Amino acid sequence: MAQANGWHPGGYCHPVTNPAAHATTLLELLAPATDGAPGRPPVEVVDIGANPIDGDPPYRPLLDAGGCRVTGFEPQPPALADLIRRAGPHERYLPYAVGDGRAHSLQLCATSGFASLLEPDERQLELLIDFPELARVTGREPVQTSRLDDIAEIEAIDFLKIDIQGGELAVFQAGRRSLARAVAIQTEVGFHRLYRDQPTFADVDLELRAQGFVPHRFVSTRTWPLAPVVWADPLEQDARHLVEADLLYVRDPVTLDRFTDGQLGRLALIADICYRSAGLALRCVLELSARGALDPAAPERYRALARTRLAG
Template sequence: MRTRYTTRQGFILTDIISRKLGVDERFTILDGGAREALSDPRWQVFDPSRVRLFGFEPDAAEVENLNKEAADRGLDYQYFPGALWGTQTEVTFYENKSPGGGSCFPQNTDLTDRWKFQNQQDAFMSTDIFYPTGTEQWQTTTLDDWAEKRGGADIDFMKVNVQGAELEILRGGETLLPNVIGIMAEISFVESYKDRPFFSDIDSYLRAAGFEFFDMIGLHYMGRSASDVTASHLPGLYPLWGQLIEAHGVYFRDPIRCEQKGEDMSAFTLEKVLKLVSFAEVFGQVEYAFELLGWLEKHLQGKGSDKEAADIAELSANGRHLYMSLLN
């Protein structure tokens, strides 16, 4: 039977947790490349009244449009003009023919001109659709400066998908990061833009900041313009083809590991762990979500919080029952 759960329009534990959290609690999301935030399906599975989103966009006119649309839809989405970076400075932005292809790093056309974009029906040479068209000068700000001007910000989850600027943005938000429980960041395996950070750079930075790598989603493969054969058009081909150039890395904090290593646990409040359970579920880490609930129950028992532990046990049991019912 089709339900909102089998069609991924909602998630079981997230719905239960949304009803359990205090009336003022919100799933607070920071989107570093915010033009598509209003249509992002990941945020739409949450109860809209439970989501607070902060987005950043260099185009002031677009910010005005986004804020108006969010207000018209009754969403607590707030957009701010400006480009995020690691410092307050002026950077050159390299515009691109391809929407979303611009970057603060110059395009490496020696590599990208060899690419072929393709799907099951069509193929497009990179030289026809993905090339620099001009430059702009952008004034940048940092997440820490933005948060200081607001009097602080408690962010639960960060999405940074900004064509190479991910590491700079993270470095400019070091006072925010300790309370962040999850991050999705664009990661690159090739130098599509000159001197852009690679997956290894972002992975090392996030691991040092206390995050654990969980998944790689949105895999982006690229064909070759010099090939007369378009691989994705071949019948019966294994669906992953070409060179993997980019993806999105999903990282979460892990209170279980922190406890095992005797590290500081002050950031893992009951509310934060429950939100971590929800974000884990939404990003496909259902088993980790249930592992967290089991750990949380025992952790609360160890602190003498028997009533809260019983509440978590009931939450987990209800979630498990609903998940198992989908197997029938």
């Protein structure tokens, strides 16, 4: 069974000179504030829809530097077996389909990235060239979903990455307790309904704002030609329609004074190493320094580290 994590390649990537060395230095700088468990990386990552068909996940540089532990969910047996085979010492992968805790029918499609617990909407698909065939249902399988708040293996979530073809809102609604201490969420959001009754960006945004998160940046956007314009058509670039995007939400920076020291340190790590968001990371470092959790020189040391990366 596939819990698809997107149908269009194109992850978020910044070329960085020696990213491992940068990440290691930042981990050392922030170590006094990240309050991780002894012997365990400071950041707990949960990846729902972990099959990396879009390339490396955004947390890969942090994982490579030993800065996070990943708990991934992938109910498709071949993809799960491959993830387990390639897993490092700080990765574990589980076969659950995460959702609202109820039984559903998984719609299998001609292109695996379209597989969803929701039914494709033929009328909406017809607006986009090739989509009716790409999302053609080829089979259905029963699946029992698990609520995020009910999964015993999850001890904590600092950073959630999720991409499950329209099922994201149900996960957020059934995971409010688990997400209460999280500082960052990367989620796919839909602008064009590919599935019947699919929640769109507006629905997801309202829920995440209610949980204390705000949009920080677009990680990627995906557009597609409106039919009948085809890929070879000279009008193709001028016929694009916004379909979906990956969006990074963070716990509202206006409330940094309410964060624990650990939340500030972990958000700084995620913002800088995973997304190269130096402005957000710097605000966290400044707050930690003002509290005395980091030494007074930490903000300037961070600025120097960020400038070195820019120079590279």
